[in-house]
Each structure stands twice: as structure tokens, then as C-alpha cells.
């Protein structure tokens with residue numbers, strides 16, 4: 001069963017206004033329509049869960065989400081995704097940052113992915129956020145969003 005945010009995202013191919021408005025202040029140069037949303041089929045989501053993929057994966061300008069994640073009020077796959085909690089908003093900010101990075105320079109993003117995954121493999125991991133340049137930037141940005149929202153009270 002999908003919630004109201006997911007239904008809107010499926011219809012519009014992007015975040016519903018209520019979700020976008022919570023992250024928009026952090027992305028003054030992005031428009032809502034530039035951040036595409038695709039909800040995985042349940043079959044694919046079951047497989048990606050099995051291989052340990054996160055609840056949201058970004059490919060280019062598209063956030064690919066497991067069913068339900070746009071409407072949860074807590075954790076999915078160890079991460080907190082609520083639109084009403086600073087931790088959840090910060091995490092969506094992290095994912096949307098990847099879209100911004102991609103749109104700014106797709107070639108650089110691909111290069112960083114190739115080099116970062118190579119470095120990850122050399123460290124015995126498939127995907128190590130700490131050695132991938134755009135992930136380090138997105139993690140710092142996520143922290144910035146969280147701190148901003150917390151201090152706003």
C-alpha cells in the first residue's frame with residue numbers, strides 16, 4: 001500500500017510540493033522538476049533489499065526509491081527517511097545533493113564514481129562513502145542541513 005507522497009511522486013515523476021518545500025531552501029538553484037523520482041517495483045525492491053542496497057539510490061538526476069520510503073515516519077533499511085524530522089530531511093538533502101552534483105558536471109560525477117569505486121574495492125568494500133568525493137561532499141551537506149534545522153528550533 002502506497003501513501004500520499006508516493007502516489008503524487010508516481011503521478012508527477014518528481015517530489016510532491018509538500019516534500020520539496022522542506023528541502024527547497026537548501027537548493028536555491030534547483031527546480032522541483034529537475035529532481036526525478038522513480039519508485040521501484042516491489043519485485044525489484046525485494047531483490048535490492050536482498051543484495052543490501054539502500055532505500056534510495058541516485059542515478060544521474062533520478063532518485064530510485066523502494067516502495068513506501070516517501071511516506072515512512074521512521075527507518076527504512078537502517079536509515080531515517082521521515083519528511084517531518086530533521087534527520088529525515090537531512091538525508092533527503094543528501095540524496096538531492098547528488099542530483100545537483102550530477103547536473104553541475106555529469107562527466108566529473110562519472111569519473112568520481114569510477115575512481116571512488118576502484119578505491120573502495122582496493123579497501124575491500126564495494127562502495128565506501130568515505131573515499132568517494134561526491135559522497136564526502138553530500139555527507140558534509142547532510143550535516144549542514146541537520147545543524148541548520150536543529151538550530152532553527
Ligand SMILES: [Zn+2]
Nearest residue numbers: 094098135138
Ligand atoms: Zn550519497
